[in-house]
Amino acid sequence: xxxxxxxxxxxxxxGMLGAGFPPETVERGLALGADVIAVDGGSxxxxxxxxxxxxxxxxxxxxxxxxxxxxxxxATAGIPLxxxxxGTSGTDAGVDWVAGITREILAEEGLQLRLATIYSSQRxxxxxxxxxxxxxxxxxxxxxxxxxxxxxxGMMGHEPIAAALTAGADVVLAGRAxxxxxxxAYPLLKGMPAGPVWHAAKIVECGGQxxxxxxxxGVLATVDATGFTIExxxxxxxxxxxxxxxxxxxxxxxxxxxxxxxxxxxxxxAVYQALDERRVRVEGSRFEPAAQHTIxxxxxxxxxxxxxxxxxxxxxxxxxxxxxxxxxxxxxxxEWVSGTIGLGEGDYAFDIRRYGxxxxxxxxxxATGPPREVGVMLLVHAADQETATAVAKVxxxxxxxxxxxxxDYLPSLAFATSPAETERGPVYEFVLNHxxxxxxxxxxxRVCLExxx
Amino acid sequence: MTVVxxxxxxxxxxxxxxxxxxxxxxxxxxDAYAVLADPSFLDASxxxxxxxxxxxxxxxxxxxxxxxxxxxxxRPVVQGSLHDRDxxxxxxxxxxxxxxxxxxx
Numbered sequence: 001x002x003x004x005x006x007x008x009x010x011x012x013x014x015g016m017l018g019a020g021f022p023p024e025t026v027e028r029g030l031a032l033g034a035d036v037i038a039v040d041g042g043s044x045x046x047x048x049x050x051x052x053x054x055x056x057x058x059x060x061x062x063x064x065x066x067x068x069x070x071x072x073x074x075a076t077a078g079i080p081l082x083x084x085x086x087g088t089s090g091t092d093a094g095v096d097w098v099a100g101i102t103r104e105i106l107a108e109e110g111l112q113l114r115l116a117t118i119y120s121s122q123r124x125x126x127x128x129x130x131x132x133x134x135x136x137x138x139x140x141x142x143x144x145x146x147x148x149x150x151x152x153x154g155m156m157g158h159e160p161i162a163a164a165l166t167a168g169a170d171v172v173l174a175g176r177a178x179x180x181x182x183x184x185a186y187p188l189l190k191g192m193p194a195g196p197v198w199h200a201a202k203i204v205e206c207g208g209q210x211x212x213x214x215x216x217x218g219v220l221a222t223v224d225a226t227g228f229t230i231e232x233x234x235x236x237x238x239x240x241x242x243x244x245x246x247x248x249x250x251x252x253x254x255x256x257x258x259x260x261x262x263x264x265x266x267x268x269x270a271v272y273q274a275l276d277e278r279r280v281r282v283e284g285s286r287f288e289p290a291a292q293h294t295i296x297x298x299x300x301x302x303x304x305x306x307x308x309x310x311x312x313x314x315x316x317x318x319x320x321x322x323x324x325x326x327x328x329x330x331x332x333x334x335e336w337v338s339g340t341i342g343l344g345e346g347d348y349a350f351d352i353r354r355y356g357x358x359x360x361x362x363x364x365x366x367a368t369g370p371p372r373e374v375g376v377m378l379l380v381h382a383a384d385q386e387t388a389t390a391v392a393k394v395x396x397x398x399x400x401x402x403x404x405x406x407x408d409y410l411p412s413l414a415f416a417t418s419p420a421e422t423e424r425g426p427v428y429e430f431v432l433n434h435x436x437x438x439x440x441x442x443x444x445x446r447v448c449l450e451x452x453x
Numbered sequence: 454m455t456v457v458x459x460x461x462x463x464x465x466x467x468x469x470x471x472x473x474x475x476x477x478x479x480x481x482x483x484d485a486y487a488v489l490a491d492p493s494f495l496d497a498s499x500x501x502x503x504x505x506x507x508x509x510x511x512x513x514x515x516x517x518x519x520x521x522x523x524x525x526x527x528r529p530v531v532q533g534s535l536h537d538r539d540x541x542x543x544x545x546x547x548x549x550x551x552x553x554x555x556x557x558x
Contacts, residue, residue, distance in 0.1 A: 044471050047533035047540045137472060137510070137527040245519055249477050253469045253525040255514055298471075303534070351535050360544050364504060366551045381535045429531055430471040 004191030007224040009035045010183050013233070014218050015206035017041040017066050017083055017098075018058030025217030025233035026069060030077045032220055032233075036186035037070055040179050040205055041098060042085030044298065044430070045251070051089035052150050052300035052428030056097060058088065063098065068105050071171065075111045080165055082172045082182050089298075090176025091151050092121040098173050113171050116164035119446040120175030122152040122297065131437040132297070138433035145431055149299035152432065156295070157261030159441035161185035167449050175445070176298065178260055179205035183221075192223045198265040199285035200228040202258060203247050210247035212238045227283035229275065239280045241272035261296070261441055263289040293441050299432035306424040307388040309378040311399040312414040320370050321404045322357055329402055333378075333395045340394050341387075348382040348391050375416070385423055392421045457495075458550040460485035466546035471532045474542045475525040476549055486520040488554060495552075500524055503548045524549075 011034035014021040018041075026037075041063075042050075050057050074081040087094020095117050106113060124146045132141050146152070153176035162185045164172045174182065183201035188194065200221040203210050207218040216234040230239050248255040248267060256268040266286040273281045318325050330352060337343050353359040355375035378395055382388040399420070401410040438444060458464055462479045469475040480486035489495060492513075501508035506526045514523040530537045539545055 045468055045541055048471070049533065135472075242519060246479075246521070249475075249519075249521065249523055251467050251469050251475065253473045253475055253512065255516070255523060306535070349535055353538055360538050361547060362538065364545075364548050366548055379535060427533065427535075429534055433470075433472050 005035075007222050008187040008190045008192050009033050010187060010200065010204060010221045010223065011037045011233070012183060012204040012207050012218045012221070013037065013039060013070065014066065015040065015209055016043065016058070018062040020062065020066065021207070021217045022234070023069050026073050028235070029218070029220050029233050030073055034077065034079060034220060035190075036079055037074055037081045038183040038186070038204075039066075039070065039083050040085055040182055041083050042088040042090050042094070042176070044089070046088075048300040048428040048430045051091065051153065051298060051430070052302065052426070054089065054091040054093040054151050056087040056094060060101065064101050064105065067098075067101055068109070071102065071105055071111055071113065072109060074170065075113055080170055080172065080186060082161055082165075082174070082185060084161075084174045084177035084179070084182035086173050086175060089151065090120055090153050090174070092119045092175065095119055095173055095175050102171065102173065114169055115171045115173065115450045116167065116169030117448045117450075118156065118160045118164060118172065118174040119448070120153045120156055120177070120444070122154050122444060124149060124152060127152070127297070127436060132434050133294070133437070135296075135433045135435060141432070141434050146299070148301040149431060150301060150428070152297060152299040154295045154297055154436070154444040155261070156445050157181045157441055158185040158188055159262070160445040160447055162189045163442055164447050164449065165189055167447070169449055180258075180260060180265070187223045193225060194263075194287035195285040196223050196226070196228045196282070198260065198287045199267050199270060199282060200230065202265060202267075203230060203244055203282070206247065206250065208232060208237065209250060210239060210244050212240060212243050227281060227285070229279055229281050231279040238278035241274055241280055244280045244282065245272045261293055263287055292437050293439075294435040295438050295444055296435050297432045298430065300428040300430050302426045303429050304381050304383050304427060305385040305388045306427050307380045307385070307392040308422045308424055309392045309395065309399055309420050310375060310416045311420070312373060312375045312416060314373045314414065315411055316370070317407070318404055318411065319372070319374060321406075322354060322371065322374060325402065325404050326352055326354065328405065329398055332398050332402065333391075336394050336398070337391050341390055343387070343391065348380060348387060350381065350391065351379045353377040353379070376413075381427065385425065389421055389423055396420055455554045455556070456550065457489065457552045457554060460489055460554060461550070464546045464550040466542050466544070466549075468528070468532065468542045469525060472528055473525055474528050474545060475523065476546050478522045478549070480520040480522070483517075483520060486517060486522075489522050490515040490517070494555060495522065499552070500526065500549075503552065504545075505529055
């Protein structure tokens with residue numbers, strides 16, 4: 001049994017695997033004595049499609065590029081590499097996708113690294129409704145909603161990752177994991193105190209986001225018995241007390257407390273102090289263990305199918321009455337769809353977005369005044385693709401020729417593409433915002449250690 | 454007319470998970486922060502009115518050490534649904550940024 005080190009250095013090269021980083025920043029991290037490389041591979045930020053469909057947002061070539069550099073670095077330095085939320089949503093398919101790329105690179109580079117995969121997909125039938133609790137603003141969950149999901153993942157804490165490292169893994173490819181667990185697992189395993197570890201893990205989860213130049217590569221956090229020190233990997237970049245403290249605001253509801261499966265990170269009393277012009281010391285962070293271990297669930301289901309059509313208006317006469325024109329378009333689509341394919345309210349739905357006018361903010365938009373040009377997106381939603389496309393096609397002559405009521409001729413508007421309609425396929429929504437109470441932090445996850453060394 | 458953006462280094466918005474939106478105003482300096490953090494100017498009811506959400510659901514964090522006012526509320530439109538026009542909620546800071554600041558008396 002080896003004794004615990006005095007400190008553990010976590011190298012985070014980038015906020016998301018596949019986003020790219022300068023190779024020399026990782027070399028510098030190794031020179032500074034990195035003990036582990038940790039990187040996040042996913043997020044829910046880009047919407048429910050990636051979880052619903054179980055496909056990655058990132059390009060395979062971009063993930064392979066980052067992975068090759070990190071696998072070489074891990075092998076050179078003899079330190080573990082931990083990747084979380086593989087394949088954007090962390091489904092089993094996402095883990096297998098990243099594992100496939102990893103095996104190819106290991107073979108090509110002749111690297112002898114032992115690979116562990118951790119799977120986090122959940123079967124609806126095996127989840128106990130009595131142990132599932134809603135998080136605000138969600139309500140109680142019913143079995144039908146749970147079973148309607150095309151994919152459900154559980155968000156692991158550090159424990160399954162630590163188990164894989166303890167079992168001898170050099171490379172851990174984890175399914176859905178909290179952003180922080182990816183960086184926290186190794187220092188916790190080495191006996192570093194929970195408060196500084198979790199706070200450091202939160203600060204580094206987006207790589208260079210906590211520096212004064214987020215585009216200049218990642219960061220190195222050194223955790224020890226009383227706190228942590230953070231510095232950018234690029235010698236020309238800086239961490240300041242403000243840049244580090246401000247990162248607690250990023251994409252968080254509450255910047256002072258954050259729930260993890262095993263407890264709560266409390267940083268309200270943390271003190272951020274400049275050690276020099278580019279390094280910051282943080283002390284006073286706490287981690288309060290929870291009485292009940294909980295795993296957050298994420299799930300997405302198909303709500304229907306969409307077809308999109310996009311035309312555009314430059315004629316100042318129509319633009320001067322854009323609201324009147326839109327109201328007429330809405331009324332005519334409804335009438336023509338009823339008259340031609342016999343569909344009424346409830347059989348389909350559509351959204352008309354006026355890009356260049358108020359598409360993004362709608363009625364919340366504080367600006368007024370006639371626009372110079374407007375792109376009109378028609379988005380049709382129906383239970384099946386054929387219906388959505390049929391509605392969009394019925395609307396097509398209107399998107400091409402609809403005048404304002406005071407015009408006695410038919411204008412021709414500017415379609416962006418031919419064909420005008422684009423079938424978007426199935427569309428998804430997130431339906432789970434719940435946690436499940438578990439008796440063991442590893443029970444919902446499967447660790448597979450490959451004997452490829 | 455002075456607006457919130459004029460007193461700020463940055464005003465930004467973003468998803469905080471699929472079900473929440475969070476916004477931050479990074480005030481230019483302590484004087485600007487004092488104006489922006491004053492609840493008689495900016496509070497949950499102002500945000501509720503500006504964003505069409507329920508005031509009881511709006512969370513405020515005023516952080517003088519960073520000259521930051523942070524505001525979080527449940528996402529009014531389901532992310533990725535037919536009527537969601539801002540998947541990352543990254544442009545929803547604008548109604549806040551363009552809010553008129555009362556003249557200093």
